[in-house]
Amino acid sequence: MLIENQRFDEERALYGSRGITLKNCAFDGAADGESALKECRDITADNLFCNLRYPFWHNYGLKLTRTEMTELCRAALWYSSDIEISDSRLHGIKALRECQNVKMNGCDIISPEFGWSVKDIEMSSCTIQSEYFLMRSENIKFTDIEMSGKYSFQYINEAVFDNCSFDTKDAFWHARNVTVRDSVVKGEYLGWYCENVTFERCKIIGTQPLCYCKGLKLTDCEMINADLCFEKSEVEANITTPIISVKNPLSGSICAPRIGEVIRDDENSHGDIIETAAAAEILPNCQ
Numbered sequence: 001m002l003i004e005n006q007r008f009d010e011e012r013a014l015y016g017s018r019g020i021t022l023k024n025c026a027f028d029g030a031a032d033g034e035s036a037l038k039e040c041r042d043i044t045a046d047n048l049f050c051n052l053r054y055p056f057w058h059n060y061g062l063k064l065t066r067t068e069m070t071e072l073c074r075a076a077l078w079y080s081s082d083i084e085i086s087d088s089r090l091h092g093i094k095a096l097r098e099c100q101n102v103k104m105n106g107c108d109i110i111s112p113e114f115g116w117s118v119k120d121i122e123m124s125s126c127t128i129q130s131e132y133f134l135m136r137s138e139n140i141k142f143t144d145i146e147m148s149g150k151y152s153f154q155y156i157n158e159a160v161f162d163n164c165s166f167d168t169k170d171a172f173w174h175a176r177n178v179t180v181r182d183s184v185v186k187g188e189y190l191g192w193y194c195e196n197v198t199f200e201r202c203k204i205i206g207t208q209p210l211c212y213c214k215g216l217k218l219t220d221c222e223m224i225n226a227d228l229c230f231e232k233s234e235v236e237a238n239i240t241t242p243i244i245s246v247k248n249p250l251s252g253s254i255c256a257p258r259i260g261e262v263i264r265d266d267e268n269s270h271g272d273i274i275e276t277a278a279a280a281e282i283l284p285n286c287q
Contacts, residue, residue: 009052018042018224027052056080069095090114113148133168150187153178157231172197191216205282210235223256225259227265235271246273 001019008014009029013036021044027036028051035054037043042061056062059080066087071074075090077083080083081100088107095111102121109126115134134140140159142228148167153159157176164183166270172178172191181200190209191197198217205221205224210216213233220240223229228243230237235252245261246254249271259275 008036008072012038021045022048024051027055050076054078059083206254230271232266232269233271249273 002023003020003025004023005025005257007026007029009027009031011033013027013033014020015035017036017037017040019042024047026049028049033052035057036052037055037059038057040059043059044063044132045067046065046212048064048067049199050069052072053074054076055073056077057079061082062080063084067085067150068089069092073093075094075097076090076092077099078094078097079099083099083102085107086105090107091110093111094110096115096118098117102118104123105125107126108154109128109130112131114130114168115121115137118134118137120139121137122141125146126145128145128149129146130149131151132154133149133244134156136155138157138283142155142161142164145164146154147164148155150169152166152168152171154173155173155175156178159175159178161180161183166183169187170189171185172186172194175191175194175197178197179200180198180202182202184203184205186205188206188208190204190206191213193212194216195213195222196215199221200219201221203222203224204226207225208228209223209226210229210233211231211259213235216235217234218237218239220238221238222241223243225244226240228247229243229245231247232250234250235254237254239254239256241256242258242260245254245263246259247263248266248269251271253272253273253274257271257275261275
């Protein structure tokens, strides 16, 4: 059924709908009703305007194109699955929570606390402003994403990031089984307490990165303004730029052209630190 050029403002306006297509419609108005499309299935929408709270809870099979969710559209998608969103704006707080099988392309997201406890999410060519972005989510695949905001990717599990740019403090804390490729990661205190995280050909910018890590790997990465790196971490790192300082690496090896200061004031610090371009001749891990 096609619903076109309509405006809805009542409570649960289209509750429980099945197999409908919305075109050029709006959820907005004086009645200020919530939960417009709660408990729905197989919903398709194009050029939708959402200015009311909680529109897409417990939805199964949802496809949104050219949809605008305003700042007043709080907690837009919760407890839903099989979601596709393209060329849309999600500007309300907590826009995506507890969802599964989500694909997003070409979207603009301004949403604090976005994406908590989401499983199986793919995003491409999106811009994001958020705090605590994607906390406790898993099975993540990002390509060409630009993100800014504090405390992102905490407690995530099983993720791959390609060609991304992240400007974010305290990112990847307690993250597990993550690969970041050809990306820029800027911010303080990157990746503390993470496990089995790999950076390949990345630029890492900021103070005190990658401490208390297990199974950490860096391959052909740049490190800019990086001091007090790798404290108490298990790390295998091949760095292509000078490092300001390294502090008490627990185990493994760190190879860089030059390291300004090596701090060893912990008897359990056994990580090898290899300086100069000749490092590859000393340890195979530096190749």
